[in-house]
Amino acid sequence: MIKQDDSIKKILRGKSFKFGDDISTDLIAPGRYFHLRSNLNELAKHVLEDADEEFAGKVNNGDFIVAGRNFGLGSSREHAPAIIKLAGVGAVLAKSFARIFFRNSINIGLPVLVCDTDKIDKDDELEIDLSKGIIKDLKKNIELKFKALPDVMIKLLNDGGLVEHITKNKGFNL
């Protein structure tokens, strides 16, 4: 579903970090760091701090956030997906996402995948094929499918995000 020649990697591989339901944007990018919003690298050091204090220190490039229902509920702050991406996270997997977070993630080129995350445990090694829509849990040796994105979002992701889409097309071309 995602073109071969774009800027987003098609095969992602990394470790799973598990989170529960209702992970709000306040947990991802706490309001007490409001003053760091103009300094995303610094803000990224506090990503998800109020849900898992150790996450920012432990996450490696390409790792995955694997969560429950309604991930990213709350405010419109795009800084939330932005610092998840900056922290090196390859994709966020959840049973469901809040609307604005989902849209923001696509706009900035962070893959957000809806699947049955109960089957994945903490520290599982995952391999995700974005073009085929398949998540392989290499530790458990199982395969999961994720829900296809709406076409309009695939177009945006293929262009590298909304800024790139608008720049390339001199406006919307959806």
Next chain:
Amino acid sequence: MDKTISEKIISEHAGRDVFAGDIAVVDVDVVMAQDGTGPLAVSQLKKMSFDKVKNPSKSIFFIDHAAPSPRKELSNSHIVLRQYAENCGMVLSDVGEGVCHQILVEDFAAPGEIVIGADSHTCTSGALGAFATGMGSTDIAVGFALAKTWLMVPQTIKVNFNNNPLKGVYAKDLIIYLIGKITAEGATYKALEFGGSFIKNMTIDDRFTISNMAVEAGAKAGIFASDEITEKFLESQGRGKQYKEISADKNANYEQIIDINCSEIEPMISMPHTVDNVCPISQMEKVKVDQVLIGTCTNGRLSDLKIASDILKGKKVNKNTRLIVVPASKKVYLEALKEGIIETLVESGAAIQSPGCGPCVGVHQGILGDGEVCLSTQNRNFKGRMGNPDSFIYLSSPATAAYSAIKGYIADVREIL
């Protein structure tokens, strides 16, 4: 084919008939960002090499989340917004003017319009019959530049608020009740359309409170049909000419219809740490309250402050509790001063702060201490929301909040009504 209000407004702005599930690129009427999301929108505008905005008089930066600024980093972000607004001829709403959503309904949004804002509670303007929705900074940057956005036409849940609520029960209690019933993701990707027999007896302020919290059920929009109450409000703001009738067609297609009998609802509380963790006041255990906040884009309007001052008149805030009051806008503040509401509140022991978001966002003006409890009229009680993950936020109506400030614990305001 008959349309919901969302389908009607989006069709008009897309230049063709669209229905739930369709994708449309639409013209937008009002675009805004605030001081938490605006600076990122500015950097995205620069990345796209836009040095102009399409519709400057309807493009607004609001400095309300950290206003006045408590830190130099935020002061510098404010400079970015002021400069960009000046260069592009945009509207700037600066320190002291008030919360973006209140000023949008006072001065900008109108029935039948599309309003987009880089703030999740942009849905507040739905109370005027606008399709109003929150987005992120990048979407809003594109909205500023092109006065366009893309939308998926949402399915609509019709919510009928039937019968008048009993004494002591307010719009805030009704919306908390609804969110408890359908959960924090019960309306994700969908629009809520409000109707029912109580609608005609609601004040416009009641409608603002209800639309404001639509997003707490995950909704994309929370819309009321426009009527004489809408028209009267617009006239009172000197914008009578912007009134337009908008309502759903008779056979519009609803994904679901929810009927609520308002007369069976009692004062409601959202308990930590999610809005849908609701409890009727009669079933609440005694919860001691360190701080009470009356204000915000949910409940900082004149009628809210009036309800609170009527309860606090001649009484004192409990010695173990602090009461913070933040009028939602300068207009609200001035009216409250004229009517003696502010004097009553100050005499009772309240600390009044300048119009804006106040302590709701956890930046300043009332950050909670470790283990402390706040009862607030705001819309969100997520862990860490008010600046400290080791504190606890409960949500209620202004009446419950005012009475609890006197008692020092979360109390049932019906005891004195």
